[in-house]
């Protein structure tokens with residue numbers, strides 16, 4: 001009995017539904033020629049498209065299409081691959097898929113042929129060394145990309161941009177580890193030896209390089225995950241109006257009646273290609289209205305989960321006692337929110353020309369003044385939002401990345417710092433340094449999959465679509 005990951009697999013590789021062309025593919029560690037003979041009626045020259053009838057068991061043509069045979073290892077998965085490119089109707093493709101399974105069942109070596117699980121083709125490409133883990137993740141990120149910038153960056157990661165950076169760090173680390181470990185074998189000369197080889201200089205250079213990679217990876221992760229922005233404030237300050245203005249569409253209901261928004265309304269927009277998941281919430285106030293109270297509780301939940309909270313104020317009501325009391329109450333509760341996540345926004349600037357000239361109206365540092373109605377100040381808000389998200393353009397091309405990569409790089413940096421600490425004490429503890437360098441090396445290896453637990457791989461590939 002073969003292990004599951006050695007079974008031949010088949011799937012429809014194209015999106016469900018109707019399309020001009022659809023693809024069924026089979027990947028197998030065993031030769032696919034006998035299966036190809038059955039369906040195509042002949043052998044196929046490697047990596048050449050053949051136009052021919054794709055036949056059912058009784059010899060009837062299911063469709064006329066293109067068939068491609070990629071003998072191992074020169075294929076996407078690194079295994080033997082057969083691709084049937086047919087007309088893209090869901091029934092045709094299902095028939096072809098069923099036909100592949102049936103034909104496989106009739107060949108002894110292929111009798112375990114089964115439907116592929118999500119991501120299983122790419123997982124095999126990874127297991128066969130066609131892609132490393134960061135590249136495999138980029139395949140899925142490219143498919144899921146929701147902005148042009150995300151797609152371009154995913155494509156760069158797929159070409160190995162992140163992997164190359166990680167590889168250079170790894171090479172430096174390996175070099176340093178060899179040096180330190182060799183020194184461990186000659187304890188009496190250790191310090192001279194390390195000094196001569198400039199071990200500390202090497203370590204510091206790796207650290208500096210790592211910081212640079214970490215920064216770029218953080219930008220890449222931002223591009224993939226986006227940030228959660230919540231619009232919060234008292235009723236009627238213009239939260240829903242601001243959501244609509246940012247989204248460029250009438251998504252949320254706007255009325256002069258305080259308490260209009262009851263439930264959260266969310267929309268993803270993009271600024272410079274960075275996805276922003278914006279949530280409009282119910283105005284925060286004490287209320288006896290049951291529905292509104294639930295809405296307000298949801299607002300607070302959303303605030304707790306946000307990366308950035310826009311605390312909206314109404315410029316026309318500044319100075320009113322009840323209004324100020326309401327704002328003070330919210331401010332008190334928001335004190336628990338990390339101040340770097342908070343952005344003060346003063347709305348309705350279009351009506352407050354005389355207010356702005358008033359002496360007592362000095363806005364807090366970093367606050368944005370705008371008008372959701374006219375759009376004035378929105379450009380500045382967008383800039384501030386990106387800055388709060390930690391976004392800054394990087395000169396080199398971006399590559400997409402994941403929070404997982406950022407965490408692995410952070411752990412690498414921690415171990416490097418600990419490694420350095422071991423030689424900055426008297427007497428230096430070279431064995432402990434060597435151990436920290438090993439841990440740094442392992443953490444780095446998690447990114448490309450050199451060191452990865454099976455459950456991590458399962459988690460990553462299960463999120464792919466079927467047929468990928």
Ligand SMILES: Nc1nc2c(c(=O)[nH]1)N(C=O)[C@@H](CNc1ccc(C(=O)N[C@@H](CCC(=O)O)C(=O)O)cc1)CN2
Nearest residue numbers: 013023025070073074075076077078083085121130468
């Ligand atoms: N029809 C089709 N289009 C597709 C794919 C596919 O599998 N089939 N891909 C995937 O889903 C992507 C392309 N990825 C691929 C990656 C490697 C190989 C391949 O045959 N590699 C061989 C030969 C390389 C070469 O000729 O230089 C190899 O790695 O040895 C094919 C597709 C996107 N477009």
Ligand SMILES: Nc1nc2c(ncn2[C@@H]2O[C@H](COP(=O)(O)OP(=O)(O)OP(=O)(O)O)[C@@H](O)[C@H]2O)c(=O)[nH]1
Nearest residue numbers: 235236237238239240241259260261283348372373
């Ligand atoms: N003049 C002016 N009026 C605005 C502006 N933004 C919003 N308003 C008005 O303020 C009122 C309330 O706007 P909403 O966007 O519904 O306010 P909200 O904060 O979502 O209110 P709730 O959903 O009740 O919490 C409406 O009459 C809007 O037209 C602005 O920039 N200038």
Ligand SMILES: [Mg+2]
Nearest residue numbers: 239240260261
């Ligand atoms: Mg509202």
